């Protein structure tokens with residue numbers, strides 16, 4: 001008997017050929033990326049274990065599994081099946097099937113950027129895969145008592161389309177961090193007897209300024225509002241006990257930087273010790289992982305020191321040194337970090353790089369939210385993200401980003417930038433600033449060398465929640481400057497794809513050549529597609545290509561010297 005069956009969104013269980021950025025593939029429209037290409041690039045899921053369970057699972061599933069075990073649920077009552085073996089676990093006595101998801105309805109920022117660009121008649125692969133999984137699970141549980149609940153970072157999408165919960169036959173969408181009350185969630189959703197002193201039937205939503213509101217809904221479950229504790233404490237977060245996908249290990253929760261468009265910053269900050277992070281790394285290594293991917297929303301905020309968000313260099317060095325001292329581990333990289341720290345503290349990046357053995361054959365990939373090339377927007381929406389550097393005294397935001405990228409690349413860190421289109425109070429001039437930044441960096445070499453900059457820039461559409469709700473985002477007409485941001489980003493991406501496709505593709509010769517070929521052609525085709533759309537919008541392509549390239553030489557030296 002398996003009481004609790006934990007399942008992951010199918011888009012989260014593939015390796016995407018281990019190619020940088022290919023994990024974004026499911027955000028693409030299914031009508032533009034043919035099925036054969038999608039499934040080839042997605043790659044196979046790892047084979048199931050002999051008992052039908054998945055050998056590795058997304059981190060959120062592993063955390064949930066650990067939370068249930070910590071609460072005293074018996075090991076034999078919990079299963080994390082391989083998707084191909086779901087039928088072996090969903091039986092008459094199964095009480096709860098829990099699905100963790102990231103972007104079920106295709107309303108995440110990157111997916112929305114494709115929606116706005118290509119039109120709403122397209123269905124993103126994330127939604128195609130989600131609907132297939134829901135059909136499969138609902139068919140397997142038909143006539144049985146098992147309740148279906150969903151959780152994870154994608155649950156917010158159901159708060160803007162609550163009717164979808166019922167449409168997919170979901171009994172409860174569970175919102176928020178639940179590590180400390182996971183057992184109660186499962187026990188109570190199984191019976192339908194919800195303890196109103198612990199949970200509310202409803203969800204929290206936010207407006208564009210992140211003002212919170214509470215909405216009653218009988219198919220949602222969230223932590224009771226007004227409870228003294230709004231989130232689990234550090235001690236209540238259990239370490240995972242079986243391997244997570246991609247060697248992911250949690251480093252911290254919360255961020256604290258306070259960007260006004262970001263929900264993460266509302267969470268309390270909790271930092272794990274290096275030893276505790278190492279515990280999870282060792283669990284992941286049981287599946288053969290030799291890289292530790294450190295989950296964080298801002299690695300340079302790890303145990304940070306003060307209100308100026310100066311990095312705690314000692315803590316960062318201690319963290320990376322400890323992780324790299326784990327026998328058998330070959331490499332590590334953080335998931336996210338901000339650019340102002342490499343701009344201001346190149347020596348710190350150099351020290352971490354030598355600890356993690358960064359090199360031309362071991363680039364440290366990290367996602368970085370640059371968001372804009374405009375000083376005005378950076379100062380308005382993310383004033384702390386530039387700290388301890390200040391826009392003005394320490395250069396423009398573009399100069400800070402340029403310096404940070406140069407320092408990262410120098411030590412073999414490759415940032416994957418996101419830039420936003422559609423921010424509040426944005427003007428065309430702000431977007432042209434973003435185009436200028438991308439063009440400048442695309443044509444730059446690392447200070448003192450002839451090595452070209454290595455980075456990607458992915459545009460994200462900032463769509464007002466009201467428009468997502470009404471599915472009226474097709475009404476968004478990208479203006480010339482916004483289209484220019486898309487075009488400049490995909491033009492640079494094509495340049496990177498053509499330059500790096502072969503070097504970064506993995507697998508045997510056939511798979512390597514196939515992946516490299518598709519990435520090469522895909523990058524070029526995507527640029528041409530965006531170029532075609534831009535031309536239809538009467539965008540002057542030659543103007544976009546040239547924009548920002550006439551800046552004074554060596555302007556970047558305006559950024560102040562390193563802070564040590």
Ligand code: SF4
Pocket residue numbers: 255256257258259262263264265297298338369382385
């Ligand atoms: S630095 Fe990143 S995670 Fe932190 S508040 Fe800003 S956008 Fe959010």
